[in-house]
Ligand SMILES: Cc1cc2nc3c(=O)[nH]c(=O)nc-3n(C[C@H](O)[C@H](O)[C@H](O)COP(=O)(O)OP(=O)(O)OC[C@H]3O[C@@H](n4cnc5c(N)ncnc54)[C@H](O)[C@@H]3O)c2cc1C
Ligand code: FES
Protein backbone atom coordinates (compact mmCIF):
# COMPACT_ATOMS: atom_id res chain seq x y z
CA UNK A 1 0.00 0.00 0.00
CA UNK A 2 1.51 3.26 -1.09
CA UNK A 3 -0.69 5.73 0.67
CA UNK A 4 0.84 9.06 1.56
CA UNK A 5 -1.14 8.70 4.77
CA UNK A 6 -0.90 5.20 6.20
CA UNK A 7 -3.67 3.59 8.21
CA UNK A 8 -3.50 1.76 11.52
CA UNK A 9 -0.37 -0.27 12.31
CA UNK A 10 -0.35 -3.92 11.14
CA UNK A 11 -0.48 -5.27 14.70
CA UNK A 12 -3.92 -3.75 15.41
CA UNK A 13 -6.74 -6.28 15.82
CA UNK A 14 -10.49 -5.65 15.87
CA UNK A 15 -12.48 -7.41 18.59
CA UNK A 16 -16.29 -7.58 18.73
CA UNK A 17 -17.46 -9.13 22.01
CA UNK A 18 -21.01 -10.48 22.31
CA UNK A 19 -21.69 -9.03 25.77
CA UNK A 20 -20.46 -6.45 28.26
CA UNK A 21 -19.15 -9.27 30.50
CA UNK A 22 -17.11 -10.71 27.65
CA UNK A 23 -15.82 -7.25 26.69
CA UNK A 24 -14.85 -6.41 30.27
CA UNK A 25 -13.06 -9.75 30.78
CA UNK A 26 -11.15 -9.30 27.54
CA UNK A 27 -10.12 -5.76 28.53
CA UNK A 28 -8.90 -7.01 31.93
CA UNK A 29 -7.00 -9.94 30.39
CA UNK A 30 -5.34 -7.56 27.90
CA UNK A 31 -4.91 -4.53 30.17
CA UNK A 32 -2.42 -2.08 28.68
CA UNK A 33 -2.78 -3.39 25.13
CA UNK A 34 -6.51 -3.03 24.58
CA UNK A 35 -9.12 -0.30 24.75
CA UNK A 36 -12.87 -0.03 24.24
CA UNK A 37 -14.01 2.18 21.39
CA UNK A 38 -17.16 3.82 20.06
CA UNK A 39 -16.84 6.28 17.15
CA UNK A 40 -13.08 5.63 16.95
CA UNK A 41 -12.42 9.26 16.01
CA UNK A 42 -9.86 9.71 18.78
CA UNK A 43 -8.61 6.12 18.61
CA UNK A 44 -7.79 6.02 14.89
CA UNK A 45 -5.82 9.28 14.95
CA UNK A 46 -3.91 8.44 18.16
CA UNK A 47 -3.12 4.88 17.09
CA UNK A 48 -2.21 5.84 13.55
CA UNK A 49 0.23 8.42 14.93
CA UNK A 50 1.74 5.87 17.30
CA UNK A 51 0.78 7.85 20.42
CA UNK A 52 -1.33 4.91 21.61
CA UNK A 53 0.26 1.49 21.07
CA UNK A 54 -3.06 -0.32 21.47
CA UNK A 55 -3.20 -3.79 19.94
CA UNK A 56 -6.86 -4.73 20.50
CA UNK A 57 -9.62 -2.30 19.57
CA UNK A 58 -12.67 -3.60 21.41
CA UNK A 59 -15.93 -2.49 19.77
CA UNK A 60 -18.54 -1.88 22.48
CA UNK A 61 -21.19 -0.35 20.22
CA UNK A 62 -24.56 -2.08 20.35
CA UNK A 63 -23.98 -3.90 23.65
CA UNK A 64 -26.83 -3.68 26.18
CA UNK A 65 -28.69 -0.56 25.15
CA UNK A 66 -25.64 1.50 24.24
CA UNK A 67 -27.38 2.47 20.99
CA UNK A 68 -30.44 4.01 22.65
CA UNK A 69 -31.45 7.43 23.81
CA UNK A 70 -34.37 7.67 26.21
CA UNK A 71 -36.18 10.54 27.89
CA UNK A 72 -38.65 10.40 30.78
CA UNK A 73 -39.72 13.72 32.36
CA UNK A 74 -39.67 12.06 35.80
CA UNK A 75 -36.13 10.69 35.48
CA UNK A 76 -34.39 12.69 32.79
CA UNK A 77 -32.32 11.85 29.75
CA UNK A 78 -30.16 8.77 29.18
CA UNK A 79 -27.84 8.74 26.18
CA UNK A 80 -26.41 5.34 25.27
CA UNK A 81 -22.64 5.45 24.90
CA UNK A 82 -22.74 4.60 21.20
CA UNK A 83 -25.26 7.27 20.15
CA UNK A 84 -23.39 9.65 17.85
CA UNK A 85 -23.51 13.41 18.47
CA UNK A 86 -25.69 14.17 15.43
CA UNK A 87 -28.39 11.88 16.79
CA UNK A 88 -28.17 13.50 20.22
CA UNK A 89 -28.37 17.04 18.83
CA UNK A 90 -31.39 16.16 16.65
CA UNK A 91 -33.37 14.42 19.42
CA UNK A 92 -36.57 16.35 20.26
CA UNK A 93 -36.12 15.96 24.04
CA UNK A 94 -32.55 17.24 23.81
CA UNK A 95 -33.64 20.26 21.75
CA UNK A 96 -36.45 21.02 24.19
CA UNK A 97 -34.92 20.31 27.61
CA UNK A 98 -31.14 20.16 27.06
CA UNK A 99 -30.37 22.70 24.29
CA UNK A 100 -26.96 23.34 25.90
CA UNK A 101 -25.96 19.77 25.08
CA UNK A 102 -27.05 20.19 21.45
CA UNK A 103 -25.15 23.49 21.23
CA UNK A 104 -21.98 21.86 22.60
CA UNK A 105 -22.24 18.93 20.14
CA UNK A 106 -22.59 21.37 17.30
CA UNK A 107 -19.19 22.85 18.04
CA UNK A 108 -17.38 19.53 17.61
CA UNK A 109 -15.44 19.18 14.36
CA UNK A 110 -17.69 18.73 11.31
CA UNK A 111 -21.03 17.16 10.43
CA UNK A 112 -19.43 13.94 9.13
CA UNK A 113 -17.27 13.53 12.19
CA UNK A 114 -20.32 13.97 14.42
CA UNK A 115 -22.03 11.13 12.54
CA UNK A 116 -19.51 8.94 14.36
CA UNK A 117 -18.15 10.83 17.38
CA UNK A 118 -19.98 10.27 20.67
CA UNK A 119 -20.41 12.29 23.85
CA UNK A 120 -19.31 9.32 25.96
CA UNK A 121 -16.16 8.98 23.80
CA UNK A 122 -15.53 12.70 24.31
CA UNK A 123 -15.91 12.23 28.08
CA UNK A 124 -13.80 9.06 28.32
CA UNK A 125 -11.08 10.60 26.16
CA UNK A 126 -10.82 13.23 28.92
CA UNK A 127 -9.16 15.91 26.85
CA UNK A 128 -9.30 19.25 28.67
CA UNK A 129 -10.50 20.61 25.28
CA UNK A 130 -13.46 18.23 24.95
CA UNK A 131 -16.32 20.42 23.75
CA UNK A 132 -19.21 18.41 25.21
CA UNK A 133 -17.64 17.81 28.62
CA UNK A 134 -18.50 21.23 30.08
CA UNK A 135 -22.19 20.92 29.20
CA UNK A 136 -22.23 17.32 30.47
CA UNK A 137 -20.75 18.41 33.80
CA UNK A 138 -22.99 21.44 34.26
CA UNK A 139 -26.11 19.40 33.47
CA UNK A 140 -25.04 17.02 36.28
CA UNK A 141 -24.19 14.13 34.00
CA UNK A 142 -23.57 10.72 35.53
CA UNK A 143 -21.69 8.04 33.63
CA UNK A 144 -23.02 4.50 33.98
CA UNK A 145 -20.08 2.11 33.96
CA UNK A 146 -19.91 -1.66 33.64
CA UNK A 147 -16.73 -3.03 35.16
CA UNK A 148 -15.23 -6.24 36.54
CA UNK A 149 -17.44 -5.84 39.66
CA UNK A 150 -20.64 -5.04 37.76
CA UNK A 151 -22.40 -1.72 37.27
CA UNK A 152 -21.59 1.53 39.05
CA UNK A 153 -22.31 5.25 38.60
CA UNK A 154 -19.60 7.85 38.10
CA UNK A 155 -20.76 11.48 38.52
CA UNK A 156 -18.77 13.61 36.07
CA UNK A 157 -17.83 16.15 38.73
CA UNK A 158 -14.75 14.44 40.18
CA UNK A 159 -14.35 11.99 37.29
CA UNK A 160 -11.39 13.67 35.57
CA UNK A 161 -7.86 13.16 36.93
CA UNK A 162 -5.62 14.67 34.25
CA UNK A 163 -5.29 14.87 30.46
CA UNK A 164 -6.62 11.49 29.25
CA UNK A 165 -6.95 10.22 32.84
CA UNK A 166 -10.21 9.43 34.61
CA UNK A 167 -11.63 7.19 37.32
CA UNK A 168 -11.98 4.40 34.73
CA UNK A 169 -9.84 1.27 35.25
CA UNK A 170 -9.00 -1.58 32.86
CA UNK A 171 -12.15 -3.56 32.20
CA UNK A 172 -14.45 -0.57 32.75
CA UNK A 173 -16.87 0.21 29.95
CA UNK A 174 -19.03 3.33 30.00
CA UNK A 175 -22.47 2.31 28.79
CA UNK A 176 -24.43 5.57 29.01
CA UNK A 177 -24.51 9.08 30.37
CA UNK A 178 -27.62 10.33 32.19
CA UNK A 179 -28.87 13.78 33.03
CA UNK A 180 -31.62 14.76 35.48
CA UNK A 181 -34.31 17.16 34.26
CA UNK A 182 -32.68 20.62 34.44
CA UNK A 183 -34.17 23.23 36.82
CA UNK A 184 -37.10 25.37 35.61
CA UNK A 185 -36.29 28.64 33.87
CA UNK A 186 -32.69 27.73 33.08
CA UNK A 187 -30.47 28.97 30.29
CA UNK A 188 -27.06 27.80 29.11
CA UNK A 189 -24.32 28.91 26.74
CA UNK A 190 -21.20 27.37 25.26
CA UNK A 191 -18.71 29.80 23.80
CA UNK A 192 -15.82 28.18 21.94
CA UNK A 193 -12.85 30.15 20.77
CA UNK A 194 -11.00 28.32 18.00
CA UNK A 195 -8.46 29.42 15.42
CA UNK A 196 -11.26 29.16 12.90
CA UNK A 197 -15.02 28.93 13.20
CA UNK A 198 -15.30 25.18 12.78
CA UNK A 199 -13.33 22.04 13.21
CA UNK A 200 -10.48 23.16 15.42
CA UNK A 201 -9.97 22.25 19.06
CA UNK A 202 -10.83 24.98 21.55
CA UNK A 203 -8.19 27.57 22.47
CA UNK A 204 -10.62 28.36 25.26
CA UNK A 205 -14.12 27.02 25.85
CA UNK A 206 -16.56 28.50 28.35
CA UNK A 207 -19.75 26.70 29.31
CA UNK A 208 -22.15 28.47 31.64
CA UNK A 209 -25.57 27.61 32.99
CA UNK A 210 -27.93 29.55 35.25
CA UNK A 211 -31.41 29.35 36.77
CA UNK A 212 -33.57 31.09 39.36
CA UNK A 213 -33.39 29.45 42.79
CA UNK A 214 -35.14 30.92 45.83
CA UNK A 215 -32.86 28.93 48.17
CA UNK A 216 -29.87 31.03 47.03
CA UNK A 217 -29.30 34.42 48.70
CA UNK A 218 -29.01 36.08 45.28
CA UNK A 219 -32.11 34.27 44.02
CA UNK A 220 -30.09 32.57 41.29
CA UNK A 221 -27.54 29.85 40.79
CA UNK A 222 -24.91 29.67 38.08
CA UNK A 223 -22.51 26.92 37.04
CA UNK A 224 -19.35 27.48 35.03
CA UNK A 225 -16.97 25.04 33.29
CA UNK A 226 -13.81 25.95 31.40
CA UNK A 227 -12.15 23.98 28.59
CA UNK A 228 -8.50 24.01 27.46
CA UNK A 229 -7.19 26.06 30.37
CA UNK A 230 -6.21 23.42 32.96
CA UNK A 231 -5.14 19.74 32.96
CA UNK A 232 -8.79 18.75 33.40
CA UNK A 233 -12.15 20.29 32.45
CA UNK A 234 -12.44 22.91 35.19
CA UNK A 235 -15.38 24.01 37.34
CA UNK A 236 -15.13 27.40 39.06
CA UNK A 237 -16.75 26.90 42.51
CA UNK A 238 -15.59 30.31 43.84
CA UNK A 239 -17.43 32.13 41.06
CA UNK A 240 -20.47 29.88 41.46
CA UNK A 241 -20.59 30.65 45.22
CA UNK A 242 -20.24 34.37 44.61
CA UNK A 243 -23.15 34.37 42.17
CA UNK A 244 -25.36 32.47 44.61
CA UNK A 245 -24.64 34.87 47.47
CA UNK A 246 -24.36 38.45 46.11
CA UNK A 247 -27.25 40.28 44.41
CA UNK A 248 -26.58 39.94 40.70
CA UNK A 249 -25.66 42.92 38.56
CA UNK A 250 -23.13 43.54 35.80
CA UNK A 251 -20.36 44.25 38.30
CA UNK A 252 -20.91 40.96 40.13
CA UNK A 253 -20.95 39.05 36.84
CA UNK A 254 -17.61 40.72 35.96
CA UNK A 255 -16.27 39.80 39.42
CA UNK A 256 -17.23 36.16 38.78
CA UNK A 257 -15.46 36.29 35.41
CA UNK A 258 -12.36 37.62 37.20
CA UNK A 259 -12.50 34.61 39.57
CA UNK A 260 -12.60 32.31 36.52
CA UNK A 261 -9.51 34.13 35.22
CA UNK A 262 -7.74 33.56 38.53
CA UNK A 263 -8.68 29.89 38.87
CA UNK A 264 -7.43 28.65 35.50
CA UNK A 265 -3.87 27.53 34.77
CA UNK A 266 -3.47 27.33 30.99
CA UNK A 267 -0.29 26.52 29.09
CA UNK A 268 1.33 28.06 26.01
CA UNK A 269 0.89 25.98 22.88
CA UNK A 270 0.43 26.35 19.12
CA UNK A 271 -3.18 27.39 19.60
CA UNK A 272 -2.51 30.29 21.95
CA UNK A 273 -0.40 31.65 24.79
CA UNK A 274 -1.32 31.13 28.43
CA UNK A 275 -1.74 34.90 28.89
CA UNK A 276 -4.13 35.19 25.95
CA UNK A 277 -6.11 32.20 27.18
CA UNK A 278 -6.54 33.64 30.67
CA UNK A 279 -7.77 36.96 29.30
CA UNK A 280 -10.17 35.20 26.97
CA UNK A 281 -11.48 33.12 29.88
CA UNK A 282 -12.36 36.35 31.66
CA UNK A 283 -13.97 37.99 28.62
CA UNK A 284 -15.90 34.97 27.41
CA UNK A 285 -17.07 34.01 30.91
CA UNK A 286 -18.41 37.52 31.35
CA UNK A 287 -20.14 37.38 27.94
CA UNK A 288 -21.70 34.01 28.71
CA UNK A 289 -22.91 35.12 32.16
CA UNK A 290 -24.35 38.42 30.86
CA UNK A 291 -26.19 36.54 28.14
CA UNK A 292 -27.63 33.97 30.56
CA UNK A 293 -28.53 36.64 33.10
CA UNK A 294 -30.51 38.53 30.44
CA UNK A 295 -32.54 35.38 29.81
CA UNK A 296 -33.21 34.15 33.36
CA UNK A 297 -33.64 37.39 35.38
CA UNK A 298 -37.13 37.71 36.74
CA UNK A 299 -37.34 41.51 36.86
CA UNK A 300 -36.66 41.91 33.12
CA UNK B 301 -3.10 -10.63 11.79
CA UNK B 302 -6.60 -12.05 11.78
CA UNK B 303 -9.15 -11.42 9.06
CA UNK B 304 -12.84 -10.72 9.46
CA UNK B 305 -15.31 -11.77 6.78
CA UNK B 306 -17.86 -8.99 6.42
CA UNK B 307 -20.92 -8.71 4.21
CA UNK B 308 -21.82 -5.27 2.98
CA UNK B 309 -24.27 -3.80 0.52
CA UNK B 310 -22.12 -1.46 -1.52
CA UNK B 311 -23.79 0.78 -4.11
CA UNK B 312 -26.69 -1.66 -4.12
CA UNK B 313 -24.64 -4.86 -4.55
CA UNK B 314 -24.02 -7.44 -1.83
CA UNK B 315 -20.32 -8.17 -1.40
CA UNK B 316 -18.29 -10.32 0.96
CA UNK B 317 -14.88 -8.97 1.88
CA UNK B 318 -12.12 -10.34 4.10
CA UNK B 319 -10.58 -7.47 6.03
CA UNK B 320 -7.79 -7.34 8.59
CA UNK B 321 -8.65 -5.50 11.83
CA UNK B 322 -6.33 -2.59 11.09
CA UNK B 323 -7.98 -1.62 7.80
CA UNK B 324 -10.08 1.55 7.60
CA UNK B 325 -13.19 1.70 5.46
CA UNK B 326 -11.33 4.14 3.19
CA UNK B 327 -8.52 1.64 2.61
CA UNK B 328 -11.00 -1.15 2.00
CA UNK B 329 -12.89 0.87 -0.60
CA UNK B 330 -9.80 2.00 -2.48
CA UNK B 331 -7.39 -0.90 -2.10
CA UNK B 332 -9.67 -3.95 -1.79
CA UNK B 333 -12.67 -2.95 -3.87
CA UNK B 334 -10.97 -0.64 -6.37
CA UNK B 335 -13.47 2.15 -5.68
CA UNK B 336 -10.94 4.94 -6.05
CA UNK B 337 -13.54 7.68 -6.51
CA UNK B 338 -13.41 8.04 -2.73
CA UNK B 339 -10.28 10.11 -2.08
CA UNK B 340 -7.59 9.94 0.58
CA UNK B 341 -6.77 13.51 1.51
CA UNK B 342 -5.58 13.41 5.10
CA UNK B 343 -6.65 10.08 6.62
CA UNK B 344 -7.30 12.09 9.80
CA UNK B 345 -10.93 13.11 9.67
CA UNK B 346 -10.04 16.67 8.72
CA UNK B 347 -10.65 17.13 4.98
CA UNK B 348 -13.78 15.18 4.00
CA UNK B 349 -12.37 13.90 0.68
CA UNK B 350 -13.14 10.37 1.86
CA UNK B 351 -16.82 11.02 2.68
CA UNK B 352 -19.23 8.16 1.94
CA UNK B 353 -22.77 7.40 3.08
CA UNK B 354 -22.77 4.66 5.72
CA UNK B 355 -26.23 3.41 6.78
CA UNK B 356 -27.71 6.74 5.68
CA UNK B 357 -25.18 9.06 7.35
CA UNK B 358 -22.34 10.97 5.75
CA UNK B 359 -19.13 9.79 7.44
CA UNK B 360 -15.38 10.17 6.98
CA UNK B 361 -14.47 6.69 5.72
CA UNK B 362 -10.92 7.17 7.05
CA UNK B 363 -12.42 7.30 10.57
CA UNK B 364 -14.29 3.97 10.32
CA UNK B 365 -12.80 0.54 11.00
CA UNK B 366 -13.70 -1.68 8.02
CA UNK B 367 -14.30 -4.76 10.19
CA UNK B 368 -17.13 -3.00 12.04
CA UNK B 369 -19.08 -2.54 8.78
CA UNK B 370 -20.49 -6.07 8.73
CA UNK B 371 -24.11 -5.77 7.58
CA UNK B 372 -23.71 -2.12 6.59
CA UNK B 373 -25.13 -0.33 3.60
CA UNK B 374 -22.56 1.91 1.93
CA UNK B 375 -22.90 4.35 -0.96
CA UNK B 376 -19.79 5.79 -2.57
CA UNK B 377 -19.46 8.30 -5.39
CA UNK B 378 -19.52 5.38 -7.85
CA UNK B 379 -23.05 4.60 -6.62
CA UNK B 380 -24.45 8.07 -7.27
CA UNK B 381 -24.81 7.73 -11.03
CA UNK B 382 -24.99 3.95 -11.19
CA UNK B 383 -28.00 4.03 -13.51
CA UNK B 384 -26.00 6.08 -16.01
CA UNK B 385 -27.81 9.36 -15.26
CA UNK B 386 -26.03 11.86 -13.12
CA UNK B 387 -27.52 12.52 -9.69
CA UNK B 388 -29.13 15.95 -9.32
CA UNK B 389 -26.31 17.21 -7.07
CA UNK B 390 -23.78 16.15 -9.72
CA UNK B 391 -25.73 17.94 -12.47
CA UNK B 392 -25.97 21.15 -10.49
CA UNK B 393 -22.30 21.13 -9.41
CA UNK B 394 -21.41 20.88 -13.10
CA UNK B 395 -23.86 23.60 -14.15
CA UNK B 396 -22.72 25.97 -11.43
CA UNK B 397 -19.02 25.32 -12.01
CA UNK B 398 -18.54 24.05 -8.45
CA UNK B 399 -15.57 21.90 -9.53
CA UNK B 400 -12.02 22.92 -10.30
CA UNK B 401 -9.31 20.33 -9.54
CA UNK B 402 -12.06 17.93 -8.43
CA UNK B 403 -10.24 16.32 -5.52
CA UNK B 404 -12.81 17.40 -2.95
CA UNK B 405 -15.77 16.82 -5.26
CA UNK B 406 -16.68 13.17 -4.52
CA UNK B 407 -16.73 13.96 -0.80
CA UNK B 408 -18.78 17.13 -1.27
CA UNK B 409 -21.28 15.25 -3.43
CA UNK B 410 -21.72 12.52 -0.82
CA UNK B 411 -22.22 15.08 1.97
CA UNK B 412 -24.73 16.90 -0.23
CA UNK B 413 -26.60 13.70 -1.15
CA UNK B 414 -26.86 12.65 2.51
CA UNK B 415 -28.12 16.14 3.40
CA UNK B 416 -30.88 16.14 0.76
CA UNK B 417 -31.89 12.62 1.77
CA UNK B 418 -32.44 13.65 5.39
CA UNK B 419 -33.59 17.22 4.73
CA UNK B 420 -35.12 17.94 1.29
CA UNK B 421 -35.51 21.67 2.05
CA UNK B 422 -32.21 22.79 3.59
CA UNK B 423 -31.46 26.40 4.48
CA UNK B 424 -28.14 27.93 3.48
CA UNK B 425 -27.01 27.31 7.06
CA UNK B 426 -27.95 23.62 6.79
CA UNK B 427 -25.97 23.33 3.55
CA UNK B 428 -22.89 25.02 4.97
CA UNK B 429 -23.14 22.87 8.10
CA UNK B 430 -23.44 19.68 6.04
CA UNK B 431 -20.26 20.47 4.09
CA UNK B 432 -18.44 21.96 7.08
CA UNK B 433 -16.12 18.95 7.02
CA UNK B 434 -15.36 19.14 3.30
CA UNK B 435 -12.35 21.31 2.56
CA UNK B 436 -12.04 22.73 -0.95
CA UNK B 437 -8.85 24.55 -1.86
CA UNK B 438 -10.11 25.77 -5.23
CA UNK B 439 -13.66 26.97 -5.57
CA UNK B 440 -14.30 29.24 -2.59
CA UNK B 441 -17.46 27.23 -1.74
CA UNK B 442 -20.08 29.71 -3.01
CA UNK B 443 -20.79 27.86 -6.23
CA UNK B 444 -20.98 24.59 -4.32
CA UNK B 445 -23.53 26.03 -1.90
CA UNK B 446 -25.58 27.43 -4.79
CA UNK B 447 -25.41 24.09 -6.60
CA UNK B 448 -26.69 22.15 -3.58
CA UNK B 449 -29.45 24.65 -3.01
CA UNK B 450 -30.50 24.40 -6.69
CA UNK B 451 -30.40 20.60 -6.50
CA UNK B 452 -32.77 20.74 -3.52
CA UNK B 453 -35.15 23.03 -5.42
CA UNK B 454 -35.03 20.88 -8.54
CA UNK B 455 -35.69 17.70 -6.60
CA UNK B 456 -38.62 19.11 -4.67
CA UNK B 457 -40.07 20.57 -7.90
CA UNK B 458 -39.80 17.10 -9.46
CA UNK B 459 -41.67 15.54 -6.51
CA UNK B 460 -44.59 18.01 -6.81
C1 LIG C 1 -10.65 15.76 12.70
C2 LIG C 1 -11.06 15.71 14.15
C3 LIG C 1 -11.60 16.84 14.73
C4 LIG C 1 -11.99 16.82 16.07
N1 LIG C 1 -12.54 17.96 16.61
C5 LIG C 1 -12.97 17.94 17.89
C6 LIG C 1 -13.59 19.11 18.45
O1 LIG C 1 -13.80 20.13 17.78
N2 LIG C 1 -13.98 19.05 19.75
C7 LIG C 1 -13.80 17.93 20.52
O2 LIG C 1 -14.18 17.94 21.67
N3 LIG C 1 -13.22 16.82 20.01
C8 LIG C 1 -12.80 16.80 18.72
N4 LIG C 1 -12.20 15.67 18.19
C9 LIG C 1 -11.95 14.51 19.07
C10 LIG C 1 -13.02 13.41 19.03
O3 LIG C 1 -13.75 13.43 17.82
C11 LIG C 1 -13.99 13.51 20.20
O4 LIG C 1 -13.28 13.41 21.40
C12 LIG C 1 -15.07 12.43 20.16
O5 LIG C 1 -16.14 12.80 20.98
C13 LIG C 1 -14.61 11.05 20.58
O6 LIG C 1 -15.71 10.15 20.53
P1 LIG C 1 -15.56 8.71 19.86
O7 LIG C 1 -16.86 8.02 20.06
O8 LIG C 1 -15.09 8.82 18.46
O9 LIG C 1 -14.42 8.09 20.78
P2 LIG C 1 -13.39 6.90 20.57
O10 LIG C 1 -12.28 7.32 19.68
O11 LIG C 1 -14.12 5.65 20.22
O12 LIG C 1 -12.84 6.78 22.07
C14 LIG C 1 -12.23 7.88 22.73
C15 LIG C 1 -11.56 7.44 24.02
O13 LIG C 1 -12.52 6.97 24.96
C16 LIG C 1 -12.28 5.60 25.28
N5 LIG C 1 -13.57 4.95 25.25
C17 LIG C 1 -14.39 4.87 24.17
N6 LIG C 1 -15.52 4.23 24.51
C18 LIG C 1 -15.43 3.92 25.81
C19 LIG C 1 -16.31 3.25 26.71
N7 LIG C 1 -17.52 2.81 26.33
N8 LIG C 1 -15.90 3.09 27.99
C20 LIG C 1 -14.69 3.55 28.38
N9 LIG C 1 -13.82 4.19 27.57
C21 LIG C 1 -14.19 4.37 26.29
C22 LIG C 1 -11.37 5.08 24.20
O14 LIG C 1 -10.60 3.97 24.64
C23 LIG C 1 -10.56 6.29 23.88
O15 LIG C 1 -9.57 6.46 24.84
C24 LIG C 1 -11.81 15.65 16.84
C25 LIG C 1 -11.26 14.50 16.25
C26 LIG C 1 -10.90 14.52 14.91
C27 LIG C 1 -10.35 13.28 14.29
S1 FES D 1 -9.19 11.52 4.12
FE1 FES D 1 -10.79 11.23 5.53
S2 FES D 1 -11.17 13.23 6.22
FE2 FES D 1 -9.41 13.50 4.97
Ligand code: FES
Nearest residue numbers: 400404436437438
Ligand atom coordinates in the same frame (compact mmCIF):
# COMPACT_ATOMS: atom_id res chain seq x y z
S1 FES E 1 -12.17 21.66 -6.51
FE1 FES E 1 -10.11 21.52 -5.92
S2 FES E 1 -10.25 21.08 -3.80
FE2 FES E 1 -12.27 21.48 -4.33
